[in-house]
Amino acid sequence: MAVKHNTRMVVGAVATLLILAPLAVMWLSSLAPAGYSVMGMGRAELGGGSADGLHAGHDDHGWDGPPPGPGDVSVAELTGPAGGEPDVAVQLVARSEQVQLAGTRDESIPAYTLNGSTPGPVIHATQGDLVQVTLANESVPDGVTLHWHGVDVPNAEDGVAGVTQDAVPVGGSHTYRFVVEDAGTYWYHSHQVSHEQVRRGLFGVLVVAPSSGIAADHDVVAALHTYGSAATLNGAGGEHHYVAGPGESVRVRVVNTDNGVLRAWVAGAPFRVVAVDGRDVNAPTPVTDAAVVVAAGGRVDVAFTVPADGPAVLVGVGAAALVVGPVATAAPAGTPPTEVLDLLHYGSPADLGFDPARPDREFDYRIGRRPGFVDGRPGMFWTINGRMYPDVPMFVVSEGDVVRMTIENSRSDNHPMHLHGHHAVVLARNGVRATGSPLWVDSLEVDRGESYEIAFVADNPGIWMDHCHDLEHAVDGLVAHLAYTGVHTPFRIGGAASNEPE
Amino acid sequence: MRKTYRVLGLLIALAVVVQASAIAFGTFGFINEIDRGAVFTPSSEPPNFGPMLHAINGTLIIPVLSLALLVVSFFAKVRRGVRLALFTFLAVVVQINLGFFSFDTPVIGLLHGANAFVVLGLALTAARAAAREAPAPAAPVVEEAIA
Numbered sequence: 001m002a003v004k005h006n007t008r009m010v011v012g013a014v015a016t017l018l019i020l021a022p023l024a025v026m027w028l029s030s031l032a033p034a035g036y037s038v039m040g041m042g043r044a045e046l047g048g049g050s051a052d053g054l055h056a057g058h059d060d061h062g063w064d065g066p067p068p069g070p071g072d073v074s075v076a077e078l079t080g081p082a083g084g085e086p087d088v089a090v091q092l093v094a095r096s097e098q099v100q101l102a103g104t105r106d107e108s109i110p111a112y113t114l115n116g117s118t119p120g121p122v123i124h125a126t127q128g129d130l131v132q133v134t135l136a137n138e139s140v141p142d143g144v145t146l147h148w149h150g151v152d153v154p155n156a157e158d159g160v161a162g163v164t165q166d167a168v169p170v171g172g173s174h175t176y177r178f179v180v181e182d183a184g185t186y187w188y189h190s191h192q193v194s195h196e197q198v199r200r201g202l203f204g205v206l207v208v209a210p211s212s213g214i215a216a217d218h219d220v221v222a223a224l225h226t227y228g229s230a231a232t233l234n235g236a237g238g239e240h241h242y243v244a245g246p247g248e249s250v251r252v253r254v255v256n257t258d259n260g261v262l263r264a265w266v267a268g269a270p271f272r273v274v275a276v277d278g279r280d281v282n283a284p285t286p287v288t289d290a291a292v293v294v295a296a297g298g299r300v301d302v303a304f305t306v307p308a309d310g311p312a313v314l315v316g317v318g319a320a321a322l323v324v325g326p327v328a329t330a331a332p333a334g335t336p337p338t339e340v341l342d343l344l345h346y347g348s349p350a351d352l353g354f355d356p357a358r359p360d361r362e363f364d365y366r367i368g369r370r371p372g373f374v375d376g377r378p379g380m381f382w383t384i385n386g387r388m389y390p391d392v393p394m395f396v397v398s399e400g401d402v403v404r405m406t407i408e409n410s411r412s413d414n415h416p417m418h419l420h421g422h423h424a425v426v427l428a429r430n431g432v433r434a435t436g437s438p439l440w441v442d443s444l445e446v447d448r449g450e451s452y453e454i455a456f457v458a459d460n461p462g463i464w465m466d467h468c469h470d471l472e473h474a475v476d477g478l479v480a481h482l483a484y485t486g487v488h489t490p491f492r493i494g495g496a497a498s499n500e501p502e
Numbered sequence: 503m504r505k506t507y508r509v510l511g512l513l514i515a516l517a518v519v520v521q522a523s524a525i526a527f528g529t530f531g532f533i534n535e536i537d538r539g540a541v542f543t544p545s546s547e548p549p550n551f552g553p554m555l556h557a558i559n560g561t562l563i564i565p566v567l568s569l570a571l572l573v574v575s576f577f578a579k580v581r582r583g584v585r586l587a588l589f590t591f592l593a594v595v596v597q598i599n600l601g602f603f604s605f606d607t608p609v610i611g612l613l614h615g616a617n618a619f620v621v622l623g624l625a626l627t628a629a630r631a632a633a634r635e636a637p638a639p640a641a642p643v644v645e646e647a648i649a
Contacts, residue, residue: 016573226543228546229546231541231546258543259544260543319542371561380602413605449606470544
């Protein structure tokens, strides 16, 4: 009996170990130190190109990565113009406070504001302007930064806590200076604890007009944001009416500041998609009865003419809507069209300025999901190329490289993929080549089960985030980086500044 | 150990009931809000704590409980105890997968709902098996069960 009993105990103990030991190992190996550099995180992928001292032997240097050598450049040195009078100068003060949103039935809600409002002020600039924004943090406890979403700024101005700067603590300030080289619709938002700070309102819109001026009678910003359960445009709920006369031309800049994808649509007039993510569409044709998908973080500019006779034009922006037309005209009844405009086959082809058929580096960005631990936290987490955060890829490029990337999504969820500092052109979806206007994006909606081929020129040295802009997904590890050879960052995730970019 | 096994079985069963209640609470919350004109997008907060409770209970608490039941089963002298704990654990694994697949293919939700009763049945059977009198130590059937 005693033998049997002991055998049972031993078998039980062994079985328990077999189950719990791998879990314990997984848990332990998921723990990240209190502070670390993205230079030492995960694995370097070279995509068929060469490495340098900062990335060769990446895996052997622990959480700090290989030390910088002579000639290597720090992210902090890659600033915009240091001297010169700014053409546009803005002071933004970030606060944590209660706000009452116009047109919502909610009581006042806890929010983060810029200059007392959420969203912050629309910043207007003209192509070629030197923009200077001084951000002061009055009372946001976790610290703040400003990321210029879609503007291909010099790396030091990118506003990513722990990668391009330290989060600005309460009482601190930070100045961003950069030249806006491309006209278009952009937005800015905090990239410190961004999943919470953006949701609670720490963002605003940046409109860069072409030097030739805006070619529409009316230029309207429609930034969608959901506060709690209230869908708002430009921070206000309820009905939105914009007065425009019969026959007048209107450009509506749809900005998706939410975590979820939205559909924009127009009823009452044919419309054209004139720009996507701050890049003009070549030869856009009139569209009727189709919606345009706007990725989270993405922007789509639609243009139309108010009909000379007839009702006003209704612009649907996700769960919100904007009525554009003469005073006292009724909005047309409209339901969102079921048809979706395929931007890969819209407009006419144009020169890309580079040859994506001859890439210097080729990368895969395969997104999956499985149970596991991230920094000791159990859950279902995203994987990139089969591995979980922080064991994520560092895509290494050199300045001047033509880069191709295949983004492949599993069926778990849709992902708005956002590459900082660059615009990429979409070459194909699910193996079907794009035939329309070159589709330049910084925020690409990748639906369940889809794969995209994109290409870009590595022309903006730095360490850049390449992540999912469903910011809840970013917290759950859907974050990789694009790193240039010869560039390193002295900033750290965590550390003294408590940097937490996601 | 026997008692622990029994309590774990009952806790899993209770957690399954909580799952059903939570998701009904969430669903009716959505319907109620929609009927009052609310529009939900991926960025909207859910109408109540039901969906969040369902998610935490289903992906964290029930898996941990069923894993604990499996580990305890190695030491608790319960007839068919290991087998029942293993089946319960596997049913939970299947259940979580069905849940996640349902977001992409909602019809799989039909199986997710039905499989909940498999988890419930197995957990209750396990708890009942542990409630029986401990068989006499000399009984051959015990040796069989151990082997």
